[in-house]
Amino acid sequence: MEQLHQQSILFAVGINHKTAPVEIREQIFVHEDEIPALLTELRKTLVEAVVLSTCNRTEIYGVTTRTDLDLDFYKDLLINFKGAETFVSREHFFASVSCAACQQLFQVATSLDSKIVGDTQILGQLRDAYAVAKRHEATGKILNQLHQRAFKIGKQARTETRLHKGAVSISLAAVELAAEIFGSLTGKTVLVIGAGETARMTAECLIQRRVGKILITNRTRSNADELLESLKKSNNFAGETIALNELKNHLNEADIIISSTSSPAPVLEKTDFDRQTNKILLIDIAVPRDIAPEVAECKNVLLKNIDDLHSIVDRNSRRRMADLPLVKRIIMKEMSNFLVWYYSLPLLPTVLQCGAKPDKEIQSEIVRVKEFLLANVSHVHKLAMQNGAENFAGHVEVVNTLVAMKNAALTLRLEIEA
Known part of the structure; x- marks a missing residue:
């Protein structure tokens, strides 16, 4: 099999209301004036980074090309940045890669991951976090694409469902x-x-x-x-x-x-x-x-x-449960579209990864790659969530599998055409 070139891997790591109580979350909270320094520290090892820090979560969304550093490295980086070693440990964090990281952000944007489902503030907070990262030139192709899609479905959840009707902050x-x-x-x-x-x-x-x-x-x-x-x-x-x-x-x-x-x-x-x-x-x-x-x-x-605030949260959450399946379908549809784009990146010719303008032959290859991923999107999603959701090596394994599948499909196609 042809060796893949350096891959850009999306991941998310952080602490939120599901993983840690308030006394832990407050130790790791990143103040607005601290975020530029944290972005600078992250960019020493990351290609892209966005930091989202609210009362209920402090999460890093990153893109890396380094598989020599694991997700624990970024847990420790945040703990050390805040000087919270006495109070916070790796066990307080969640971490996810590629498909699972995309799902995490989309659930945050639509408020499905909020302590109060239907929270009216989180989408604005996410926009602000992205704007800060973009202003400090910490975002790139993958996080730009991911966040624009997150903003789109966040708006959809507000306008096309009842999730935020009577919702509480x-x-x-x-x-x-x-x-x-x-x-x-x-x-x-x-x-x-x-x-x-x-x-x-x-x-x-x-x-x-x-x-x-x-x-x-x-x-x-x-x-x-x-x-x-x-x-x-x-x-x-x-x-x-x-x-x-x-x-x-x-x-x-x-x-x-x-x-x-x-x-x-x-x-x-x-x-x-x-x-x-x-x-x-x-x-x-x-x-x-x-x-x-x-x-x-x-x-x-x-x-x-x-x-x-659990009693208030629970009572109001019950009112919005009816439209949860609709919001989940919105998320899954956008995840599928994003994953087709995301997993096409390492499958495309190397010349495109360098930013060159595609000729007709390469344009045809782009079409073939996207057709292959679209035809196998359910399998790609399953493969990514099972094997590539927890660490960088898992993502590389998924991509290698997709390359083998694509090559096999191309060989079969050529044999049929012959």
């Missing part, structure tokens, strides 16, 4: 949890810590629940002011901003605190509630956590974090 789930605990939020004073998109969505949900007053605080006061002004343009409600350094003086004014900053350290500690006289519900939806876990020991305080 983490923000809405937090507000629904507060409503369950209090019975009604009418007249309640809510303090929102943070001024980003999650804080905005939280405030919008609170306004719909007719809360009495919304207080907004943020490290940068002007951002809190801008958020409040923006909300008041389209809503009629009582609200004001407070300086973050005055936060502790307002704790007894609030019935509920919902916190969603990107602070690397807790914003509220146990000692901040030493003089808490009224009962208060704290919902921490940040990763890393904004509220120290020890706060739960304080009198008059009920503390919840994003892992406490």
Whole structure:
């Protein structure tokens, strides 16, 4: 068999809500200003890379040509980058190659892999992650193709199914949890810590629940002011901003605190509630956590974090289960199309891999390769998931098998034509 040239192998590796609890996820969370440095580190051994880091997942999507480095190398790289060796181990990670990595991203884009199926935020977060990688010239042919397809089916899931109808984000789930605990939020004073998109969505949900007053605080006061002004343009409600350094003086004014900053350290500690006289519900939806876990020991305080939203998640998930088969069919169709393109790359003539313009003979070969893959797409998918989903060597084995199958098919065709 002819030796294959250097192959570009797609993979995904990371930690998410299915593989690790919040106390582990917060250790590995990559802040926005850290991502460029992580991309630089990844590009030392990868051809392409995208880093997606949210409250529920930190995942690396990469393309490599090196089979001397295994998936554990990238688990260790992320752990060491975050200095999390004491808390995080390889066992907290998932890892997948080629077909399985494609499936992982498509399930993320359509929100099937979200903690809250139908999550409205994840597609935008994925777009932002891709934009950062592209801006730092960390993407290429494979990740560009993969992400554009992911964005397409993410939009399809929103517009062609009921998966997102009445769907909840983490923000809405937090507000629904507060409503369950209090019975009604009418007249309640809510303090929102943070001024980003999650804080905005939280405030919008609170306004719909007719809360009495919304207080907004943020490290940068002007951002809190801008958020409040923006909300008041389209809503009629009582609200004001407070300086973050005055936060502790307002704790007894609030019935509920919902916190969603990107602070690397807790914003509220146990000692901040030493003089808490009224009962208060704290919902921490940040990763890393904004509220120290020890706060739960304080009198008059009920503390919840994003892992406490299961009842809300489960109830709303049942409403959307009816359209899950339709979304899965959308994913499978796009996966098949992507895999035909992806596995055609190592099967095409070497001259094309170098970027040369194809002549008529090579154009005919391109057609033959794609016809071969289309005719065998079910087998390719099965082969890739069984043998090529867990390590780079498995991918090489799949490609070698496909080359042998293609050569055998070509030989048979020539014999028939003769």
